[in-house]
Amino acid sequence: MRLNLPILDQLQDAQNILIAGAGGGFDVFAGLPIYFTLREMGKTVHLANFSFSPLEIVGTYCPSTTLEYGLLVGSQGKVGMELPYYPEGFLTQWFEETQGEDVPIWMFSRTGAKSLAELYDQLLAHLGTIDALILIDGGVDSLSRGDETGAGTFLEDSITLSAIEHLDIPIKILACLGFGTELEVCHYNALDNIAALMTANAFYGSCALTKSMDVYQQYEQACRYVWDQRFHSRSHINMRVVSAVDGNFGDHHLYHDYQKLEVFVSPLMSLYWFFDANAVIERSLIIEHIRDTVKIEDAFAISIRLRERLQSSARPHRKIPY
Amino acid sequence: MKLNLPILDQLQDAQTILIAGAGGGFDIFAGLPIYFTLREMGKTVHLANYSFMDFKLACALDKPEIIEEGLVMGTRGKTRLDLGYYPEAYLSQWFKATRDEDMIVWMFPKMGVQAIKSAYQTLIAHLGGVDAIILVDGGVDSIMRGDEAGAGTLMEDTISTGAVQMLDDVPIKILACVGFGTEVEEAVCHHHALENIAALMMEKAFYGSCALAPQMDAFKQYESACRFAWEQPNRHKSHISTRIIPAVHGNFGNYAMYEEFRHSTGLISPLMSLYWFFESDAVTRRSLLLDDIRETYTFEEAFQIIARKRISMSLRPRKSIPY
Numbered sequence: 001m002r003l004n005l006p007i008l009d010q011l012q013d014a015q016n017i018l019i020a021g022a023g024g025g026f027d028v029f030a031g032l033p034i035y036f037t038l039r040e041m042g043k044t045v046h047l048a049n050f051s052f053s054p055l056e057i058v059g060t061y062c063p064s065t066t067l068e069y070g071l072l073v074g075s076q077g078k079v080g081m082e083l084p085y086y087p088e089g090f091l092t093q094w095f096e097e098t099q100g101e102d103v104p105i106w107m108f109s110r111t112g113a114k115s116l117a118e119l120y121d122q123l124l125a126h127l128g129t130i131d132a133l134i135l136i137d138g139g140v141d142s143l144s145r146g147d148e149t150g151a152g153t154f155l156e157d158s159i160t161l162s163a164i165e166h167l168d169i170p171i172k173i174l175a176c177l178g179f180g181t182e183l184e185v186c187h188y189n190a191l192d193n194i195a196a197l198m199t200a201n202a203f204y205g206s207c208a209l210t211k212s213m214d215v216y217q218q219y220e221q222a223c224r225y226v227w228d229q230r231f232h233s234r235s236h237i238n239m240r241v242v243s244a245v246d247g248n249f250g251d252h253h254l255y256h257d258y259q260k261l262e263v264f265v266s267p268l269m270s271l272y273w274f275f276d277a278n279a280v281i282e283r284s285l286i287i288e289h290i291r292d293t294v295k296i297e298d299a300f301a302i303s304i305r306l307r308e309r310l311q312s313s314a315r316p317h318r319k320i321p322y
Numbered sequence: 323m324k325l326n327l328p329i330l331d332q333l334q335d336a337q338t339i340l341i342a343g344a345g346g347g348f349d350i351f352a353g354l355p356i357y358f359t360l361r362e363m364g365k366t367v368h369l370a371n372y373s374f375m376d377f378k379l380a381c382a383l384d385k386p387e388i389i390e391e392g393l394v395m396g397t398r399g400k401t402r403l404d405l406g407y408y409p410e411a412y413l414s415q416w417f418k419a420t421r422d423e424d425m426i427v428w429m430f431p432k433m434g435v436q437a438i439k440s441a442y443q444t445l446i447a448h449l450g451g452v453d454a455i456i457l458v459d460g461g462v463d464s465i466m467r468g469d470e471a472g473a474g475t476l477m478e479d480t481i482s483t484g485a486v487q488m489l490d491d492v493p494i495k496i497l498a499c500v501g502f503g504t505e506v507e508e509a510v511c512h513h514h515a516l517e518n519i520a521a522l523m524m525e526k527a528f529y530g531s532c533a534l535a536p537q538m539d540a541f542k543q544y545e546s547a548c549r550f551a552w553e554q555p556n557r558h559k560s561h562i563s564t565r566i567i568p569a570v571h572g573n574f575g576n577y578a579m580y581e582e583f584r585h586s587t588g589l590i591s592p593l594m595s596l597y598w599f600f601e602s603d604a605v606t607r608r609s610l611l612l613d614d615i616r617e618t619y620t621f622e623e624a625f626q627i628i629a630r631k632r633i634s635m636s637l638r639p640r641k642s643i644p645y
Contacts, residue, residue, distance in 0.1 A: 001331055001529075001530075002331060003530075004326040004327065004328040004330070004530055004532060005326065006326040006532065006533070006535075008326070009323055009324060179645075180645045185645075186645075187645035188645075191574065191591045191592050191593065192574050192575070194592040195569070195572045195573065195574035195590075195591065195592050196572060196574070197572070198535065198536060198569075198570065198571065198572030198592060198595070199571065199572030199573075200572070201535075201536060201537055203533075203535050203536075203572075203592075204323075204535065205323075205325075205326055205532060205533050205535050205538075206531055206532060206533035206595075206596060207326060207328060207530060207531060207532055208328070208528075208530050208531035208598075210328075210523065210526075210528050210529065210530050211523065211526055211528075212526050213530075244520070244523075245523065246523070246524065247520050247521065247522070247523035247524025247525070247528075248520065248524070249516065249517050249520035249521070250517070264643070264644050264645065265520075266516040266517075266519075266520065266643070267516055267519040267520050267523060267528075267598075268516065268593075268645075270523070270531075271531060271596070273533075273592075319642060319643070319644070319645075320503075320589065320591070320593075320642075320643050320645055321588065321589050321642075322502070322503045322510075322512035322513075322589070322593075322642075322643055
């Protein structure tokens, strides 16, 4: 069974596509079902991620391609050592071991928006023509404007959105997977934000992952491969997505060591939501303030001040009354 | 922009498709975006509805095509008097008025499982056979098993899915639900709807989702048809589609499309724009009520059996969605 991506109209003439994790961590994994679907259609697809991996270490000790030392590194081949956190490297290793393919994951360092914009420029110069960019968020907090109670950890997503704004790429899409996976997010406000994007004709449609889809099975396999590396961290988001797509419900945990937090695994987690990334940028209350930040700490400081200022008018935390 | 139906693999070899409203009322309207998408692909698609229209009244005021009296008839919208409630006829009129097409909308009477099974068989024979049936539910109560505290008005849907399950000659049977969150009056518990969807996912009976978006041509046609049917004096309106349409346009919260719904809007949200597709027979296999009503001919028989059964069942208590 194929994944019924709703964005094929937009991507019709795009031959070279970059899929980039927006919010850091394991986000790029949430883009894998899209990656496999577009590859199957004969497109050239590259993978990148706003990365929490130790880029200096992996750039020095693991096989990799360094475009900018410690700031922009592509994983390569086998990791070759035990690392507690290196999802991109083990994903590349998975590609090599199971598919016999050399698929670098381009890792952007956790920097401010201005620096990240330069790194995107550098990556695009290295890759050649890119006709479409798909930013991927595991969860939905990339849609947060900044005035929500329960906005999630949206700063990283906002930095990425800010960094890609200037890029001369005709198609920029934001894809969110895992509605309900972020325990700290108020999904009433997320729905409010989705609705506003619908009004702006910036909603490009949805699709759901199902167990029968090849691309889902490959995504699950890649996730489990990385999670099952000795001592390696796992993704809260993708674990819940996988649980949900497999048909689990309620307080279900894929791994026993995560049972401390009560979760509500549900089919809503299986859904992708696609948006015009430019429209998401336009609605953000924070991006214009962090655009010139060099370091992520600068962006954090600005974000904290701004959130304090918005607090009096913040949209309250509400429940979905269904 | 096209609607990205997830069921194209299943329908690949199906040339003739019957889309039928499962739960009565305006359900067939909720199938229109699917209809237009499949038509656009060159398929032959027929429309039918489990109907709340009084067949005798319809015969008196309309010139329906009667295939079997009291069991299957089709309206071409040739009504002599506006009753306020006759959604199938208004839909046919819309096809004529806006597309200059003579569309027959087929109607099944509000009867029990055996009668509806026979009605489907009669219609399918009249149509020369169909390769696939897509049952459409405006809302999600068709996936209720019967043991939910907020099960909605699942009886009509159970009758339709149960009747279709018995059609051995139709290889593909799909249930499509649209309008998660719209069933406010029915007090549907969506926690249980999600639990039921999850169970269907587990047995690989979930075929995927897609959402309506305002730019989609198939959505625009659906909205146009709904408005045509509703926006006349004294017309009944669907409380499901009057929520789906503003949701797709991006309205949020306490929004009423028409003044008369101002007092009971619930939460209009993007979740209402989603279609969920299932293997229909898997849904019926999970039903806790179908076996008891499988032999019924009249709606009243089925109603009494289910009312009694629900009293004796221990129901899953209502729960919220903690997002």
